[in-house]
Amino acid sequence: MDVRLTAEDGYSTQRSYSVASAPDGETVELTVQRTDDGEVSPYLTDELTVGDLVELRGPVGGWFVWRPEQKEPVFLLAGGSGLVPLMAMIRMRRAVGSRTPFRLIYSARSPETQLFTSELRRGDPGLDTTYVYTRSTPPQWSRPAGRIDASAISSGGWPPDFEPTCYVCGSTGFVETAAGLLVALGHHPGRIRTERFG
Amino acid sequence: MSVVSRGFRGRARDALHQLPPGQYETTGFPVLSAGPTPTVPLDEWELTVRTETGAGRRWTWEQLLALPSETPTVDLHCVTKWSKFDTEWQGVSLDVLLQDVESSADYALVHSYGDYTTNIPVEDLLDGKAWIAHRYDGEALPPEHGGPARLLVPHLYFWKSAKWVREIVLMHEEERGFWETVGYHTYGDPWREQRYQGD
Structure with missing residues (x-):
């Protein structure tokens, strides 16, 4: 979704943000990660209040989306704020009452930087969620802190012969690693869709 | 019509460089792609040009590197809003690759390893406007940025600069590529802000 801001002197700039909500025809939820020296995100997170107007356009693309008519299992791999567009798929699945099995890694x-924590903890029938912590884990966590690896993907995801569609979203480092592991484990590159944040 | 955003001032404007409408400058080099990064061993890599008659030209990696190359310094404009100034590339001009190719086709569909496609008018590939780039910033082009070689067409939005380029098919009728089919603009001129179909 494109957000355009215009200053009083006519200067205008735009940014793209991922939609976190399932389409309901009325509202749209964007998740904005604040960058301290950013031009737009501090304005959106600190300054913007209810009643202010912003210009929105989109969403455009239609590639990194899940559609309820897809019947194959779905494997979601999120790194950090890369969870946002995957959360939109989880909410879409919930909104239409789909029974398509989802697995999310x-x-x-760290636990403190998790997004959508309580919503994911409440869970959805048919959605299995596995957490990987890269810096610090909750107490008594079975898996030590570390980056996503082949064993995490094998135990938390679908085997390649189930032919899931895989959606991978996160930083470039995360997407390169996770998508590369999926291919190495035998998932067909044509069933792996990627989206990244700078 | 534009809505003034109460309290928004924006950053100091860069007087040296001009940004196309709606773009902002980044000094990083963000990576975007629709699928996994393909790995193409150099001894299996090849670039093909196929014409409207079915005739073809083919270059191996060694043959590509043996062609005269240029070192363009260009500004990049990504449809996701970032622009990056003064990027330094090395590559072979499409003028060199297409000079002996018999064709009267007006359109090209560029194919990548990994099945990405994008469409470009042939005239936008000629006259010093496009390259097959294999080095970036003095180094071999990294895979996540399209290595071993990518198309570089900097006067159009950067999705037109297909990563992992494999084949250029010349045709009389325009055929839309991957992003163009799902809502992005058929031509993609950043100075006319042609982001999406209908712009």
Whole structure:
């Protein structure tokens, strides 16, 4: 979704943000990660209040989306704020009452930096979530802190012969690693869709 | 019509460089792609040009590197809003690759390893406007940025600069590529802000 801001002197700039909500025809939820020296995200997170107007356009693309008519299992791999567009798929699945089995691996720096924590904890029938922590884990966590690897993908995801569609979203480092592991484990590159944040 | 965003001032404007409408400058080099990064061993890599008659020209990696190359310094404009100034590339001009190719076709569909496609008018590939780039910033082009070699067409939005380029098919009728089929603009001129179909 494109957000355009215009200053009083006519200067205008735009940014693209991922939609976190399932389409309901009325509202749209964007998740904005604040960058301290950013031009737009501090304005959106600190300054913007209810009643202010912004210009929105989109969403455009239609590639990194899940459609309920897809019947194959779905494998979601999220790194950090890369969870956002995958959360939109989980919410879409919930909104239409789909029984398509989903598995999610969510790699976060630490429990404190997790997004959508309580919503994921409540869970959905048919959605299995596995957490990978890269810096610090919750107490008594079975898996030590570390980056996503082949064993995490094998135990938390679908085997390649189930032919899931895989959606991978996160930083470039995360996407390169996770998508590369999926291919190495035998998932067909044509069933792996990727999206990245700078 | 534009809505003034109460309290928004924006950053100091860069007087040296001009940004196309709606773009902002980044000094990083963001990576975007629709699928996994393909690995193409150099001894299996080849680039093909196929014409409307079915005739073809083919270059191996060694043959590509043996062609005269240029070192363009260009500005990049990505449809996701970032622009990057003064990027330094090395590559072979499409003028060199297409000079002995018999064709009267007006359109090209560029294919990548990994099945990405994008469409470009042939005139936008000629006259010093496009290269098959194999080095970036003095180094071999990294895989996530399209290595071993990518198309570089910097006067159009950067999705037109297909990573992992494999084949250029010349045709009389325009055929839309991957992003063009799902809503992005058929031509993609950043200075006319042609982001999406209908712009």
